[in-house]
Amino acid sequence: MRLYAISDLHLGSTENRETLSAITPRPDDWLAIAGDVGETEEHLRFALDALGGKFARLIWTPGNHELWSLPPGSPRGRARYERMVELCQARGALTPEDDYPLAAFGGRTFRVAPLFTLYDYSFRPDDVPFEQAVAWAREAGVRCADEIMLDPAPHPDRPSWCRERCDLAERRLRAACADGTPTVLINHWPLLSELVRVPRAPRFSLWCGTRRTADWPRRFRAEVVISGHLHMRGTTIVDGVRYEEVSLGYPQQWRRRIAPDALAVQVLG
Ligand SMILES: [Fe+2]
Numbered sequence: 001m002r003l004y005a006i007s008d009l010h011l012g013s014t015e016n017r018e019t020l021s022a023i024t025p026r027p028d029d030w031l032a033i034a035g036d037v038g039e040t041e042e043h044l045r046f047a048l049d050a051l052g053g054k055f056a057r058l059i060w061t062p063g064n065h066e067l068w069s070l071p072p073g074s075p076r077g078r079a080r081y082e083r084m085v086e087l088c089q090a091r092g093a094l095t096p097e098d099d100y101p102l103a104a105f106g107g108r109t110f111r112v113a114p115l116f117t118l119y120d121y122s123f124r125p126d127d128v129p130f131e132q133a134v135a136w137a138r139e140a141g142v143r144c145a146d147e148i149m150l151d152p153a154p155h156p157d158r159p160s161w162c163r164e165r166c167d168l169a170e171r172r173l174r175a176a177c178a179d180g181t182p183t184v185l186i187n188h189w190p191l192l193s194e195l196v197r198v199p200r201a202p203r204f205s206l207w208c209g210t211r212r213t214a215d216w217p218r219r220f221r222a223e224v225v226i227s228g229h230l231h232m233r234g235t236t237i238v239d240g241v242r243y244e245e246v247s248l249g250y251p252q253q254w255r256r257r258i259a260p261d262a263l264a265v266q267v268l269g
């Protein structure tokens with residue numbers, strides 16, 4: 001059995017929706033979907049239905065786009081996340097709320113941990129105070145739609161939600177990893193700040209993760225860490241741990257760059 005991964009399907013794009021049918025079926029293998037499937041429940045249902053028949057098991061983690069309050073009147077914040085989790089569980093897809101299962105890829109056993117950690121603006125230079133971080137990005141013309149669209153309810157703000165999610169994941173990883181089995185960590189946002197390279201808008205790093213997770217890959221024995229969000233596909237090795245950015249992205253970002261057979265990235269096996 002192998003593990004494949006993809007993220008940032010952005011199914012609001014008709015071309016991206018059509019591309020799902022081009023993903024090679026691998027009925028014996030698992031597929032991790034690392035967030036930004038789209039903005040609506042319909043986008044998530046579409047992806048789960050289209051990909052569920054192609055792989056033995058799907059693993060889903062949320063991205064910021066799933067958490068946007070769209071369409072108006074739909075559930076917001078934590079209630080929205082829980083609704084997305086329900087949709088996944090109803091179709092047998094693993095979510096960050098499920099036990100972290102053991103799975104054998106390429107004959108080796110791994111613990112598979114889908115995570116949802118969000119961000120807390122801590123990916124910023126040390127001399128920029130937390131309170132001024134968003135204004136510091138705005139000075140350079142950098143804004144993130146999450147500031148308007150990603151409602152953190154019932155938390156007072158996104159960093160509070162991030163803290164709660166990290167506390168929970170850290171506790172669960174500590175318990176699940178006590179047996180020393182190597183892990184596969186899956187999260188929409190990169191776990192390390194040094195992986196965040198956004199040349200056209202470096203200050204966008206504020207919305208890309210949290211320093212809280214920097215030592216998780218080594219502490220929790222990650223063989224590989226899967227993430228998306230940056231729309232910059234690639235493999236990076238840091239301190240002996242492999243990091244796979246597996247975004248598809250918007251059509252202009254993947255068209256002519258990704259072969260149909262490589263839409264989903266083979267990560268293990
Ligand atoms: Fe994205």
Ligand SMILES: [Fe+2]
Pocket residue numbers: 036063064065188228229230
């Ligand atoms: Fe994202």
